[in-house]
Amino acid sequence: MRRWWPLGVLLGGVGLLPALIAVAQLGRIHPDEVYQLLEPAWFRAHGYGVLAWEWRVGLRNWAMPGVAAWLLRLAEVLWLTHPVAYRALLAVPQVALHAWMLWAAYRYAERRAGISGGRFALLAMGLYGPVLVFAGRTLGESLSTAFLVVALEALDRTERPVRAGLVGGLALGLAVVARYGSAVVVLAALVWLAAGRRWRVLAFACLGGLGVALGLGALDWATWGKPFHSFFAYVDFNVLSGQAARQFGASPPVFYLWPFFSGLPLWFWAVVPQGVSSIRRRFAVPLPLFCAGVYLVAITATAHKEERFLYPALVLLVMAAAPALAALVLGRESARSRWGLGAMALATALLAGHFFPPGDLRGDQFRAIVAATRDDGASGLLIVNEGLWGAGGFFYIGKNIPWSTCDWPHDANFQQAMRDTRFNRAVTFEGRALAELRAAGFRVVGRVGRETVLARD
Structure with missing residues (x-):
């Protein structure tokens, strides 16, 4: 022993x-x-x-x-x-x-x-x-x-x-x-x-x-x-x-x-x-x-x-x-x-x-996605400055709501999300498109590392 x-x-x-x-x-x-x-x-x-x-x-x-x-x-x-x-x-x-x-x-x-x-x-x-x-x-x-x-x-x-x-x-x-x-x-x-x-x-x-x-x-x-x-x-x-x-x-x-x-x-x-x-x-x-x-x-x-x-x-x-x-x-x-x-x-x-490994693990983004979608009011999520395969998917969202990714405000996914009232949560990496998100009614509700979490009513 x-x-x-x-x-x-x-x-x-x-x-x-x-x-x-x-x-x-x-x-x-x-x-x-x-x-x-x-x-x-x-x-x-x-x-x-x-x-x-x-x-x-x-x-x-x-x-x-x-x-x-x-x-x-x-x-x-x-x-x-x-x-x-x-x-x-x-x-x-x-x-x-x-x-x-x-x-x-x-x-x-x-x-x-x-x-x-x-x-x-x-x-x-x-x-x-x-x-x-x-x-x-x-x-x-x-x-x-x-x-x-x-x-x-x-x-x-x-x-x-x-x-x-x-x-x-x-x-x-x-x-x-x-x-x-x-x-x-x-x-x-x-x-x-x-x-x-x-x-x-x-x-x-x-x-x-x-x-x-x-x-x-x-x-x-x-x-x-x-x-x-x-x-x-x-x-x-x-x-x-x-x-x-x-x-x-x-x-x-x-x-x-x-x-x-x-x-x-x-x-x-x-x-x-x-x-x-x-x-x-x-x-x-x-x-x-x-x-x-x-x-x-x-x-x-x-x-x-x-x-x-x-x-x-x-x-x-x-x-x-x-x-x-x-x-x-x-x-x-x-x-x-x-x-x-x-x-x-x-x-x-x-x-x-x-x-090793080289590159960005983007842990702050995944934690921000979790934070943005936890409350019952979250009905749609937009992730800015990230492609589809870099995001956390439904696994980290944890519910069946629409979500999409985009790189720039002029992207079709961004424009569609701004028009679709179901998208009431957003996560943006390094502050990209903050002005455009605010103009569409989003407000900053938190920050997780390099990520900013936003919501709109």
């Missing part, structure tokens, strides 16, 4: 942080956070919502939005009608998943650096800036990466190969269900097992993954009318046809250089020589490192690139390097040296979150 309570405290405290940050801040790393999970779930639960084009052609599966929809129905039963309240309810399974990921990081490091090393590695992973930013978000990358860490830790074990293979295969399958791009890591993990002649683990990993695949096929059959419809549509759109690059743009391989180097903590480079020495001595590449390398090659070779695609690789690299960091820190002779070096390493891990 004395051995486990510090670990439980670490898992509980550090595991809660990403969800607390996401719920308190709101906002979005990318529109997919809203329109590929929250908004489809809202549509399923309430019968209305904005469905992105992927949900009309069957490019996504309904697994994660389906779970979220059931939680939203539970929120109604529990009278959780405030967007922050039901967003917090959705975070509960994410907290459990994140704690599972941190437990896996601990187990992976404990086998290499002992109990104290495992605890320190857990801290290094849990306080890694990109993890704090991403892990509480409803992005495919966030959910899938947690499953990948769990899977790779399980497949790395040498004891109880049947259980290790089944758990690893199950988690790999769920990682693909959450995000089809993670199939690259799955293939890399299977190649690694085959290269190491770990045939029993490989066989049961395939068995565990097969169970998830059959479930996905049945789900697609029930929702899209054909087994694995969403997976094949995804592969065709993103890999075979080149439509993703034509529709969303293509970037050169150097696109990932800055987010890669700025996204990794500084301590990572300090342990690289130790990691290289270990690989030479054992003639083996650690599973997370191998999978991260294969995944990096794959996304670099893919024409369409986004910074968020790097997140799984960064986390797997940190997972692979954390045991070496723990050994480096705990190997210091004096307690002062250990505490100082450890604190410096954790500080650099936190700092990486300042650079």
Whole structure:
């Protein structure tokens, strides 16, 4: 008992942080956070919502939005009608998943650096800036990466190969269900097992993954009318046809250089020589490192690139390097040296979150949308200085009222909203169109960060 309570405290405290940050801040790393999970779930639960084009052609599966929809129905039963309240309810399974990921990081490091090393590695992973930013978000990358860490830790074990293979295969399958791009890591993990002649683990990993695949096929059959419809549509759109690059743009391989180097903590480079020495001595590449390398090659070779695609690789690299960091820190002779070096390493891990992901999370806008639509008198909302896919959708409005977005007062949406008396609430970013809104009868009723909230009778 004395051995486990510090670990439980670490898992509980550090595991809660990403969800607390996401719920308190709101906002979005990318529109997919809203329109590929929250908004489809809202549509399923309430019968209305904005469905992105992927949900009309069957490019996504309904697994994660389906779970979220059931939680939203539970929120109604529990009278959780405030967007922050039901967003917090959705975070509960994410907290459990994140704690599972941190437990896996601990187990992976404990086998290499002992109990104290495992605890320190857990801290290094849990306080890694990109993890704090991403892990509480409803992005495919966030959910899938947690499953990948769990899977790779399980497949790395040498004891109880049947259980290790089944758990690893199950988690790999769920990682693909959450995000089809993670199939690259799955293939890399299977190649690694085959290269190491770990045939029993490989066989049961395939068995565990097969169970998830059959479930996905049945789900697609029930929702899209054909087994694995969403997976094949995804592969065709993103890999075979080149439509993703034509529709969303293509970037050169150097696109990932800055987010890669700025996204990794500084301590990572300090342990690289130790990691290289270990690989030479054992003639083996650690599973997370191998999978991260294969995944990096794959996304670099893919024409369409986004910074968020790097997140799984960064986390797997940190997972692979954390045991070496723990050994480096705990190997210091004096307690002062250990505490100082450890604190410096954790500080650099936190700092990486300042650079990755780049861009504006717009949390103040989402909080302003919630504030503007809470009272019963809100019958329509106009969001100024934001496009449709950057806004929070019906999920954060929380009721079935008309809403639209625009950039400038001369836009058709702005002019239509000024004439339509149902639009009696407005949110404007950085004060754009304030004069025109006032001229149409709106008055300022509050400010949330850079957002101004207006209402008219």
